[in-house]
Every structure is written in structure tokens, then in C-alpha cells.
Amino acid sequence: VPVDGTTLTLNPATRPAPAYDIIIRSGVSADAGPLIATVAPASRYAVLAPAPVAALHAEHLLASIRAAGGHAELFTFPDGESAKTRATWSDLTDRMLAAGYGRDTAVVALGGGVAGDLAGFVAATYMRGVPVVQVPTTLLAMIDASVGGKTGIDVAAGKNLVGAFHQPALVLMDPALLRTLPVDHLRAGLAEAIKHGAILDADYFDWIARHAGELLAGDAALMTRLVARSVELKAAVVAEDPLEHGRRAILNFGHTVGHALEHASGYTMLHGFAVAAGMVAEAEAGEAAGITASGTASRLADTLRACGLPTHAGTFDVDGLLAAMSLDKKARGGTPRFALLQHVGGCAQAAGGTWTHALPHNALAAALRHVAGAR
Numbered sequence: 291v292p293v294d295g296t297t298l299t300l301n302p303a304t305r306p307a308p309a310y311d312i313i314i315r316s317g318v319s320a321d322a323g324p325l326i327a328t329v330a331p332a333s334r335y336a337v338l339a340p341a342p343v344a345a346l347h348a349e350h351l352l353a354s355i356r357a358a359g360g361h362a363e364l365f366t367f368p369d370g371e372s373a374k375t376r377a378t379w380s381d382l383t384d385r386m387l388a389a390g391y392g393r394d395t396a397v398v399a400l401g402g403g404v405a406g407d408l409a410g411f412v413a414a415t416y417m418r419g420v421p422v423v424q425v426p427t428t429l430l431a432m433i434d435a436s437v438g439g440k441t442g443i444d445v446a447a448g449k450n451l452v453g454a455f456h457q458p459a460l461v462l463m464d465p466a467l468l469r470t471l472p473v474d475h476l477r478a479g480l481a482e483a484i485k486h487g488a489i490l491d492a493d494y495f496d497w498i499a500r501h502a503g504e505l506l507a508g509d510a511a512l513m514t515r516l517v518a519r520s521v522e523l524k525a526a527v528v529a530e531d532p533l534e535h536g537r538r539a540i541l542n543f544g545h546t547v548g549h550a551l552e553h554a555s556g557y558t559m560l561h562g563f564a565v566a567a568g569m570v571a572e573a574e575a576g577e578a579a580g581i582t583a584s585g586t587a588s589r590l591a592d593t594l595r596a597c598g599l600p601t602h603a604g605t606f607d608v609d610g611l612l613a614a615m616s617l618d619k620k621a622r623g624g625t626p627r628f629a630l631l632q633h634v635g636g637c638a639q640a641a642g643g644t645w646t647h648a649l650p651h652n653a654l655a656a657a658l659r660h661v662a663g664a665r
């Protein structure tokens with residue numbers, strides 16, 4: 291019994307999660323069973339997937355888990371960002387409870403970033419947290435959403451505002467699953483790969499530009515290399531800063547403007563397309579502010595165009611974009627913050643050691659007019 295006035299201290303160092311494997315191999319989803327059984331032994335596996343992805347890709351995965359002796363069931367939910375809600379979360383958790391899933395459960399998230407975030411959040415909260423295995427099926431989910439442990443849902447006040455860090459027990463990336471992905475979603479994923487090159491690796495950036503055509507045509511070997519390099523780059527940043535206190539912010543390059551564009555489009559614009567235009571705008575503004583080397587924005591635009599990505603986002607109200615940015619999660623006291631390039635292949639560190647910058651209003655407004663305003 292604690293004596294009145296006694297303070298007990300829990301060790302906060304238990305917070306960072308243990309290491310986990312990311313396996314990138316064509317066909318890996320069809321022999322996932324033994325891999326999942328090893329890292330996430332559970333008496334029951336709940337495979338959570340949006341209906342269209344389940345129809346395409348759940349069968350082999352379920353069969354493989356069952357063949358390895360696991361009890362696996364499929365729980366589907368409606369497709370799209372509009373399903374990444376509390377309502378879907380409660381529906382899934384209620385169905386799992388009704389089906390008798392207990393603490394000895396592991397969740398398998400099969401699908402794009404929506405499935406990863408939603409199923410990851412179900413896993414983070416179910417019975418106070420059960421393991422999750424991520425099986426991403428979009429390029430964006432492979433190289434971005436499934437690595438790093440961020441899970442969550444969208445609420446009326448904004449995207450991803452309710453969630454948790456919940457690192458996966460295992461991530462299985464099967465580039466063969468991308469064969470059924472619509473090409474615009476492939477392009478949207480390439481935008482994030484170009485971002486990885488732009489912030490961390492100029493050789494990789496140039497490699498993507500050279501191989502854009504083959505990548506978009508579905509070259510499996512090149513796609514596997516791309517996924518591997520992007521994951522390697524992202525994982526290194528995440529490992530160094532798992533809870534996003536510092537340098538992890540560089541992964542947000544292009545995203546402050548990108549999020550404002552997505553918001554202004556009523557979320558009809560694909561995230562990767564908004565980030566593509568956002569990267570150009572942030573590079574232009576960075577150049578104008580003397581932070582980013584001149585010529586960077588046009589080099590970015592060339593590579594984005596080679597991948598069929600937009601460098602001009604349409605006609606938006608620039609004041610509206612500026613207002614949206616001041617409400618961004620990463621804004622400080624209403625001033626938006628930007629991860630900026632120093633040059634292609636490296637980010638600029640700001641005074642005080644942070645990796646985000648404020649931008650002069652004029653530089654930002656001019657770049658927004660150029661990239662997203664009326665022509």
C-alpha cells in the first residue's frame with residue numbers, strides 16, 4: 291500500500307518499441323504465415339482490409355496464415371479515406387469483440403495507408419494494444435505509411451488528429467501486389483520516393499528520374515529496388531527519432547504546402563500529387579529565402595514531370611492556403627513551419643538546431659501563386 295506522500299516513478303525509457311523486420315520480396319505475402327507466426331504468435335489473427343483490396347489480395351494471405359497453423363479471419367471495411375473514422379474503428383473493434391477475439395490476438399493490416407493507419411489504430415487500442423503486422427499494398431503505404439509506427443483516424447477537426455504510435459511487429463512488402471494498383475496511385479507513391487531522394491540522397495533522386503518510365507510500366511526488379519532504398523532512407527530517420535522530436539521533421543518536406551493543397555481541394559487531390567506540387571512550392575520559397583540552392587526547384591520539377599506528377603496544382607486561393615497552413619499541426623503560434631532543402635540530397639538545419647523553418651511571407655506567397663494560384 292503506497293504511503294501517503296510517496297512518489298513512485300515509472301521508467302519512461304520503456305516507451306521506444308523493440309526493433310522489427312521489414313521484409314521486401316516479390317511474393318512474400320503468399321508465404322507470410324510462418325513469418326507472422328514467428329514474430330507475432332497469437333491464437334487468433336484478425337486480417338483487416340478494405341473490401342476491394344481484400345477481394346484482390348486477402349485469399350493467399352489468409353491461406354498462408356492458416357497453413358502455418360494460425361486461426362485467421364477477414365474483417366473488411368469500406369474503401370477510401372472517408373472510412374478512416376471512429377465509426378469504422380468502433381465497427382471493427384465491436385465485430386472482433388463479438389467474434390471472441392481476446393488479448394491473444396494479432397492484427398494484420400492489409401491495404402494502403404488507410405488500412406495501415408486504421409488497422410494499426412485498432413491494434414494500438416484493442417485490449418490496450420495487440421501486435422500488428424503491416425502488409426502494405428500501395429507504393430505510398432510501402433515506402434511511407436507502414437514504416438514508423440504512426441496510426442490513427444480522421445476526425446471532423448482534421449486528418450489524423452486521433453491516433454497513437456504503435457510500432458508493427460513485422461512489415462511485409464510484396465512489390466508483386468502493386469501490379470493491380472492504378473497508375474495514378476503508383477505516381478503518387480513515386481512522389482514520396484522522390485522526396486526521399488531530395489532530402490537525403492541525390493544519387494537516388496537521379497536514379498528515379500532515369501528510370502521513371504520503367505518504374506511506371508511496372509518493372510518488378512526496379513520497383514523492388516526503389517521500395518528497398520526508400521524504406522532504408524525513411525527507416526534510418528525514424529530509428530534516430532521515433533517520436534518525431536527533431537530530425538524526423540525532414541520527412542515533411544513538401545507536406546506543409548501539400549496538406550494545405552489537399553485541404554483546399556476537399557481531399558479530392560491524391561496526397562502524392564499534392565506533395566509533388568508542395569515540394570516545388572517549398573523549394574521555390576526556400577530559394578527566395580536564401581536557404582535552398584538556386585536551381586533546386588527546377589531540378590525537382592523535371593524529375594516530378596518525368597514521373598507524370600504535377601508541378602502546378604491548379605487554381606487555388608492563396609490566402610486560403612496560407613490560412614490552412616497556419617492551422618497545420620506543425621505550426622507554432624500560428625506560424626507555419628517548413629522542412630526545407632539545402633540542395634537536392636540534403637536538408638537545411640535551422641538556427642537552434644531544429645529542422646523546420648519559418649518562411650518570409652512574401653517568399654511563401656509568391657511560390658504559392660506560382661505553383662497553385664491562377665495562371
Ligand SMILES: NC(=O)c1ccc[n+]([C@@H]2O[C@H](COP(=O)([O-])OP(=O)(O)OC[C@H]3O[C@@H](n4cnc5c(N)ncnc54)[C@H](O)[C@@H]3O)[C@@H](O)[C@H]2O)c1
Nearest residue numbers: 342370402403404405427428430431434435440467470471
Ligand atoms: N502513418 C503514416 O506514417 C502515414 C504516412 C503517409 C500517409 N499515411 C496515410 O495513408 C493514407 C493514404 O494511403 P494510400 O494512398 O495508400 O490510400 P488508400 O489506402 O486509400 O489506397 C488507395 C486506393 O488504392 C486501392 N488499393 C490499395 N492497394 C491496391 C492494390 N494492390 N491494387 C489495387 N488497388 C489497391 C485502395 O483500395 C484505395 O482505393 C492517408 O490516410 C494518409 O494519412 C499515413
Ligand SMILES: [Zn+2]
Nearest residue numbers: 434482561565
Ligand atoms: Zn506524405
